[in-house]
Amino acid sequence: KVEEEMDIVMTAVRTIRAQKMSYGMTNKQKPEVYALSDSSMHRDVIMRQATDICALSAAGSIKSLASPAEVPKGCGVSVVNESLSMYMMLAGMVDPKAELAKLEKKEVDRKAALEKKMQAVNRAGYDTSVPDSVKEKDAAEIESITKELAQIAANIRDMRGAMI
Template structure:
């Protein structure tokens, strides 16, 4: 909630089409979580409903969205060259975060009523409507048609796959090197995949804690001094190392991964 600030005023309307990619994605993910939760509750599958809410909060809102909007709050970020662009991106991130917290706490309320109520009461209120006195008497969330964007969800699946592979490579490093920002490369075998990765370098760099990211085509030479992982048939990732690597061990690991994909 600290990202909202003391003077923040919630939006009267959300227009996902004009918002950054990450905002579009989390709203689409929220819509899916709402649909799954409502359907499970109507079917008296409380365990499935609780899992849907927990998964959205933990793995999508906290693990991904909160991370990818951090650059929007860094005024010295080169990705936002002008003050106007920075302010706009920050505003969209705040609006989306507020919508997520408002709906997310209402989703959570049947499972954690006291915690959800306490946090919801601390959320800023819209100026154009009367705020309910309690989350208990709020209408339970329902899907919002304009929030759903299947194309954005598919793109994020690819981004998360790349981040997962880079994170997996990082986990094998020595402790000293594991927590440093390293350079990485993504080799693309398909133009569509290449365009997606190039368009979302900021999200990948942020989520994978990289110092830089370079996109390679199949005609480019493989970078030296890197650990390698095959993401899928269209993508491979390379993580630049500062020390020496066991070339033969990396070759065998890559060969095994390729065999698994080709099965």
């Protein structure tokens, strides 16, 4: 049980740190974080370990929410697992317009990279002339770029929400 609880704590910490990094926040910026879970066990663990999670993730505070309706406006979200999501208050932490412009530029760049890789994969003779190791590397790169684009799209949506 203790290992399971520590796994929840460390996953939450990694999620918060990754979310801060994706929005360009420094460790000096300590946003409010909201934990939304349909599991009472997850909520209990998060709230019991809130001080440790805040210290390890450089968050200002953590509050537990029971329903999505309680999530304040201006938050970005990261899914920890199927029953736990972490919402981070972005309003006042980042300049939404500047961050939105950076994200949109990054989205254009990554879409171009994906298109270039897809053209290479779809060219005539690719299946027969390219070694399997290169095909696997290309497939992994396409998957990575696709996941990155999904995260960028979510961040853009969050930034637009923070501008309201």
